[in-house]
Amino acid sequence: MALRHAVLAVLLDGEYSGYQLAKIFDVSCSNFWYAVPQQLYAELTKLERAGLIAGRQVIQHDRPNKRLFTVTPAGLAELAAFAAVPSKPSSIREDLLVMVQAVDRLDPAPVIAQLEERAVIAAAKVELFDRMLRQLRGDLTEETFLRESDRIGPYLTCLRGRGFEQENREWCERVAALLRARAPVSR
Amino acid sequence: MALRHAVLAVLLDGEYSGYQLAKIFDVSCSNFWYAVPQQLYAELTKLERAGLIAGRQVIQHDRPNKRLFTVTPAGLAELAAFAAVPSKPSSIREDLLVMVQAVDRLDPAPVIAQLEERAVIAAAKVELFDRMLRQLRGDLTEETFLRESDRIGPYLTCLRGRGFEQENREWCERVAALLRARAPVSR
DNA sequence: GAACCATACTCAATGATATGACTATTCCTG
DNA sequence: CAGGAATAGTCATATCATTGAGTATGGTTC
Numbered sequence: 001m002a003l004r005h006a007v008l009a010v011l012l013d014g015e016y017s018g019y020q021l022a023k024i025f026d027v028s029c030s031n032f033w034y035a036v037p038q039q040l041y042a043e044l045t046k047l048e049r050a051g052l053i054a055g056r057q058v059i060q061h062d063r064p065n066k067r068l069f070t071v072t073p074a075g076l077a078e079l080a081a082f083a084a085v086p087s088k089p090s091s092i093r094e095d096l097l098v099m100v101q102a103v104d105r106l107d108p109a110p111v112i113a114q115l116e117e118r119a120v121i122a123a124a125k126v127e128l129f130d131r132m133l134r135q136l137r138g139d140l141t142e143e144t145f146l147r148e149s150d151r152i153g154p155y156l157t158c159l160r161g162r163g164f165e166q167e168n169r170e171w172c173e174r175v176a177a178l179l180r181a182r183a184p185v186s187r
Numbered sequence: 188m189a190l191r192h193a194v195l196a197v198l199l200d201g202e203y204s205g206y207q208l209a210k211i212f213d214v215s216c217s218n219f220w221y222a223v224p225q226q227l228y229a230e231l232t233k234l235e236r237a238g239l240i241a242g243r244q245v246i247q248h249d250r251p252n253k254r255l256f257t258v259t260p261a262g263l264a265e266l267a268a269f270a271a272v273p274s275k276p277s278s279i280r281e282d283l284l285v286m287v288q289a290v291d292r293l294d295p296a297p298v299i300a301q302l303e304e305r306a307v308i309a310a311a312k313v314e315l316f317d318r319m320l321r322q323l324r325g326d327l328t329e330e331t332f333l334r335e336s337d338r339i340g341p342y343l344t345c346l347r348g349r350g351f352e353q354e355n356r357e358w359c360e361r362v363a364a365l366l367r368a369r370a371p372v373s374r
Numbered sequence: 375g376a377a378c379c380a381t382a383c384t385c386a387a388t389g390a391t392a393t394g395a396c397t398a399t400t401c402c403t404g
Numbered sequence: 405c406a407g408g409a410a411t412a413g414t415c416a417t418a419t420c421a422t423t424g425a426g427t428a429t430g431g432t433t434c
Contacts (some may be wrong), residue, residue, distance in 0.1 A: 002282060003390080009289040019412050032284035039391070041413065064399050064412045079289050084297045087282035089308060092351055095189060095274035097219035100347075101340045102196040102266050110271045121276060146365055153288045156362050160287075163354045164279055171347050178333055178343075190420080206382050226421070228383060251382045251429050 003043050004052075005082045006033040008075050011053060013154065015068040018044050031129065031161025044069060052078050100175060108179045115176035122169035129162035191239075192269045193220040194230050195262050198240060200341065202255040205231050218316065218348025231256060239265050287362060295366045302363035309356035316349035 010016070010024055021044070022037035047053045052075035055067040096118060099111050136155045137145035146152055197203070197211055209224035234240045239262035242254040283305060286298050323342045324332035333339055
């Protein structure tokens with residue numbers, strides 16, 4: 001019952017179709033959750049049946065029709081109930097970390113390659129998050145925005161995503177350099 | 188096929204029983220994976236059937252007998268193959284972030300409470316990881332240890348876990364303070 | 375000596391997530 | 405006008421993860 005609340009939380013920002021949600025969950029909002037389209041369509045169906053969101057058909061002539069969804073009062077209540085019960089912390093679950101754990105007993109070359117690649121990906125995500133943050137706060141300073149705006153949730157989760165990726169990048173770079181220095185490999 | 192490799196990676200450090208593994212995966216090694224005992228016992232059974240680990244019975248008189256497992260050459264090869272194929276990055280998946288995303292439309296009080304509680308938990312984990320790191324490197328400096336030891340994998344993943352929890356803690360504290368300042372609540 | 379805790383492990387059921395293969399429509403490009 | 409990309413969505417399945425309830429033994433504590 002977790003994707004459920006993530007979908008509700010995103011739909012607070014406006015009406016979206018399953019397809020639009022899929023894009024949000026794929027690229028931008030990986031700052032707090034990730035899901036593939038199939039999961040989202042299935043979840044939207046369930047949420048609508050439960051009365052937590054309401055969909056309306058939009059007829060389009062230049063492309064296939066779509067259904068836009070909004071959170072109902074019952075949906076908001078569900079979110080409030082969700083926020084009221086203490087949540088359990090979730091830890092990191094990353095294949096790359098498993099590889100590093102075992103790296104002393106393996107050929108380090110492919111692990112180093114993956115670390116370096118991951119550092120680049122993380123750096124790109126940091127930049128993406130920076131752009132999103134700038135866009136969200138407009139021409140206000142961060143301090144002013146966070147004090148005065150009435151929609152800071154997405155900004156705050158984006159900050160967390162940025163911190164995570166920054167930390168990730170630094171670690172990947174450090175570990176890659178270290179492993180390279182220990183066992184010099186070609187390429 | 189991910190817990191599978193996490194188990195193999197941990198078993199590189201020595202012989203463990205399912206029960207010991209359960210403790211490792213529960214407390215300390217949350218730096219790169221987490222699993223409950225039932226998952227581990229099931230995975231150990233599968234790994235043994237696949238010939239990737241070998242178990243041996245240990246008869247005990249002061250407590251129930253146990254089975255200790257070690258990685259076989261086939262298991263090491265499996266790990267090497269795992270490390271050779273590029274892995275996909277995994278993102279954060281955290282209920283607390285979902286709550287923060289929605290916080291503008293909810294009563295902030297329970298969210299603030301959870302953020303503050305989480306900051307304390309994260310701080311405790313940072314300290315735990317610091318103790319683990321000190322224990323792993325003995326009386327060497329970090330630099331020397333990382334240059335010269337022949338078992339740095341656990342240290343490196345522990346560093347990542349520490350970074351994650353430190354970042355987590357700072358973010359929780361900042362967001363909690365911010366939300367408190369915006370909507371002063373009792374308690 | 376009853377209750378409880380730590381060790382050591384198992385079974386069953388459900389729910390969540392991931393993967394792959396599909397159907398349609400329209401626009402744009404070559 | 406053929407092919408591909410973007411939009412919009414569906415179906416089926418397999419694996420993974422979570423939850424809850426059990427079994428059994430021995431040691432410790434009140």
